Amino acid sequence: MRFERIGREPDYSRYMDLKEGWLDRRIFSDADIYEEELYRIFARSWLFVAHESQIPKAGDFLTTHMGEDAVIVARQADGSIRVMLNSCPHRGNKVCFADAGNTRRFVCNYHGWAFDTAGDLKGMHEEYCYDDGDIDFKNHGLKNVAKVSSYKGLVFATFNGDAPSLEAWLGDFRWYLDMILDNEEGGTEFIGGCIKSVMSANWKFGVENFIGDAYHAGWTHDSGCRSMNDGMPFPPIDMENSYHASVNGHGWEFGTEGVGDLVLLGRPKVMDYYNKIRPKMAERLGEMRSKIFGSVASASIFPNVSFLPGISTFRQWQPKGPMQFELKTWVIVNKNMPDDIKEEVTKGVMQTFGPGGTFEMDDGENWENCTTVNRGVVTRHERLHYRCGIGRQIEHDTLPGIVYRGQYNDANQRGFYQRWLDMMTHDDFSKMPTRPEPRLGNVAETRDLPGLFAL
Amino acid sequence: MLDRPLSPPPVEVIVAVTQALHCEARLLDNEDFDGWLAMLDEDICYRMELKSRRFRADRSPPLPVGPGVIFNEDLGRLKLRVDRLKSGFVWAEDPPNFIRRAISNVEVVARPAENEVRVHSVLIMHRNRIDGTTRVLTAARTDLWRGEGQAWLLVARDIVLDHSVLPDSNLNAFF
Ligand code: FES
Ligand SMILES: [Fe+2]
Numbered sequence: 001m002r003f004e005r006i007g008r009e010p011d012y013s014r015y016m017d018l019k020e021g022w023l024d025r026r027i028f029s030d031a032d033i034y035e036e037e038l039y040r041i042f043a044r045s046w047l048f049v050a051h052e053s054q055i056p057k058a059g060d061f062l063t064t065h066m067g068e069d070a071v072i073v074a075r076q077a078d079g080s081i082r083v084m085l086n087s088c089p090h091r092g093n094k095v096c097f098a099d100a101g102n103t104r105r106f107v108c109n110y111h112g113w114a115f116d117t118a119g120d121l122k123g124m125h126e127e128y129c130y131d132d133g134d135i136d137f138k139n140h141g142l143k144n145v146a147k148v149s150s151y152k153g154l155v156f157a158t159f160n161g162d163a164p165s166l167e168a169w170l171g172d173f174r175w176y177l178d179m180i181l182d183n184e185e186g187g188t189e190f191i192g193g194c195i196k197s198v199m200s201a202n203w204k205f206g207v208e209n210f211i212g213d214a215y216h217a218g219w220t221h222d223s224g225c226r227s228m229n230d231g232m233p234f235p236p237i238d239m240e241n242s243y244h245a246s247v248n249g250h251g252w253e254f255g256t257e258g259v260g261d262l263v264l265l266g267r268p269k270v271m272d273y274y275n276k277i278r279p280k281m282a283e284r285l286g287e288m289r290s291k292i293f294g295s296v297a298s299a300s301i302f303p304n305v306s307f308l309p310g311i312s313t314f315r316q317w318q319p320k321g322p323m324q325f326e327l328k329t330w331v332i333v334n335k336n337m338p339d340d341i342k343e344e345v346t347k348g349v350m351q352t353f354g355p356g357g358t359f360e361m362d363d364g365e366n367w368e369n370c371t372t373v374n375r376g377v378v379t380r381h382e383r384l385h386y387r388c389g390i391g392r393q394i395e396h397d398t399l400p401g402i403v404y405r406g407q408y409n410d411a412n413q414r415g416f417y418q419r420w421l422d423m424m425t426h427d428d429f430s431k432m433p434t435r436p437e438p439r440l441g442n443v444a445e446t447r448d449l450p451g452l453f454a455l
Numbered sequence: 456m457l458d459r460p461l462s463p464p465p466v467e468v469i470v471a472v473t474q475a476l477h478c479e480a481r482l483l484d485n486e487d488f489d490g491w492l493a494m495l496d497e498d499i500c501y502r503m504e505l506k507s508r509r510f511r512a513d514r515s516p517p518l519p520v521g522p523g524v525i526f527n528e529d530l531g532r533l534k535l536r537v538d539r540l541k542s543g544f545v546w547a548e549d550p551p552n553f554i555r556r557a558i559s560n561v562e563v564v565a566r567p568a569e570n571e572v573r574v575h576s577v578l579i580m581h582r583n584r585i586d587g588t589t590r591v592l593t594a595a596r597t598d599l600w601r602g603e604g605q606a607w608l609l610v611a612r613d614i615v616l617d618h619s620v621l622p623d624s625n626l627n628a629f630f
Contacts, residue, residue, distance in 0.1 A: 192523035197621035364624020
């Protein structure tokens with residue numbers, strides 16, 4: 001047996017066979033593969049950077065990362081949003097150390113170069129030391145990213161000037177996203193700040209868990225489920241009426257019973273609220289989507305955002321090296337909810353999927369130990385099994401995407417790694433396959449879809 | 456509730472409350488959760504709020520629905536957490552983690568009522584997990600304790616964690 005080390009331009013198709021249903025463990029710890037992910041995935045994808053509600057007024061800003069690159073996201077006087085590198089063009093120091101706030105200027109700690117909230121260089125300490133011709137202010141601002149765009153409150157940015165529009169990037173996944181972003185008039189907002197924690201795990205383990213791993217819930221979260229539900233174990237899954245749907249590496253796994261996740265949230269008032277607005281939701285999004293919302297479900301947006309519709313935790317897995325990520329979590333609610341319901345949702349999220357939550361506490365160590373143990377020099381050459389439900393693909397009249405029947409399935413995970421492989425393989429973005437062929441086409445608003453989809 | 460400053464606080468009270476804090480830490484370290492629950496008042500309010508880094512000069516208003524909380528628990532919720540830990544289904548705690556709590560900087564600062572005291576303390580938690588990794592967390596706590604006969608009961612605890620990024624994958628422990 002030969003244990004090879006990976007070169008700079010390997011054939012990544014060697015690391016998986018998704019028709020057969022296996023992955024090579026090296027993609028979860030290899031430093032070279034990780035570096036390539038930063039270049040080929042994080043530097044080329046649309047990446048979530050903020051929710052509009054976090055920076056409502058001119059001068060509001062927050063700091064975050066795109067891949068491992070530190071960025072500032074700032075609201076401009078004209079209402080637009082700019083995203084720029086949080087690194088000074090003088091020597092590269094970090095320009096803003098606050099998590100969030102409101103300001104007119106970012107001033108670098110090292111030599112006092114000062115930038116406005118658009119990133120333009122406005123002046124510096126002892127400006128007289130620069131003679132005419134030493135510095136062109138116009139070219140020495142904070143570098144802005146290539147594109148910024150919003151979808152129903154979620155702000156995305158990309159370093160990639162050739163990236164397709166955000167609408168095209170999300171594609172038919174918008175049909176699913178609208179269940180959380182647009183299930184009620186007024187849209188959504190983030191409330192109550194951001195919790196950050198660091199885990200010694202590969203970022204993909206977080207994403208793949210939320211994209212499709214309903215399977216782990218009944219076992220991993222047995223204790224949490226029993227404590228939240230008077231000793232009852234996880235409810236049985238209806239394999240006939242639950243699905244995996246995958247679009248361009250994004251994925252949503254869900255039931256159609258409409259209440260499972262709302263029960264797990266453990267806040268009866270929130271359940272009442274959604275039951276009250278459900279008929280309206282059905283008018284707005286169609287019968288099918290109103291029944292999917294609130295059921296046992298989880299989802300991820302490629303490459304590194306996840307959420308639980310109904311439970312309202314929203315999160316991002318920020319890569320920090322091959323074997324570490326920083327998890328950022330927020331609470332997402334409908335803007336038009338009364339304050340006491342928002343409060344109830346927040347409590348419910350913290351009690352279930354906050355870092356001290358009865359469910360969250362069970363997950364982290366699994367991902368950490370999958371990562372560290374997979375790295376063993378011999379262990380890493382063994383394959384991992386991703387074949388669950390591989391024969392259950394269906395065509396569905398209503399559901400867009402690559403659809404599999406049965407919530408316990410590895411289908412969305414396979415879809416995620418297929419997109420990973422596509423991005424690691426294709427240099428030319430325009431040649432990247434769309435999986436599957438889009439149904440929505442240029443429909444701007446999934447609410448206006450032909451009856452077929454609104455069913 | 457207006458706090459009357461306490462100077463100097465009665466020595467017996469300081470001793471009794473300090474003993475209660477140490478006893479509480481020992482019970483939790485030994486996973487004697489029922490013993491710990493017995494030290495809580497039935498109206499216990501147990502909270503840990505989120506901290507974020509802001510510029511000192513930043514005067515922008517606080518968040519609309521209050522700061523985020525990591526814990527906001529009453530007695531029922533704390534019992535539920537204990538039930539979970541005792542359920543025998545918590546795989547991440549089996550074999551058990553080793554947790555040791557050191558309590559220090561105990562300062563009895565006020566006496567809001569005849570039989571109540573407000574107490575500051577500092578907690579250092581050393582956590583050695585089943586996979587061998589060790590994490591150390593520190594927190595400041597402001598408590599309200601109430602003397603009931605011979606016993607002191609914890610009525611309220613506000614926990615401030617000294618980490619803007621949690622250095623661990625979860626907070627599977629009481630502070
Ligand atoms: S590094 Fe920022 S001013 Fe010199
Ligand atoms: Fe989980």
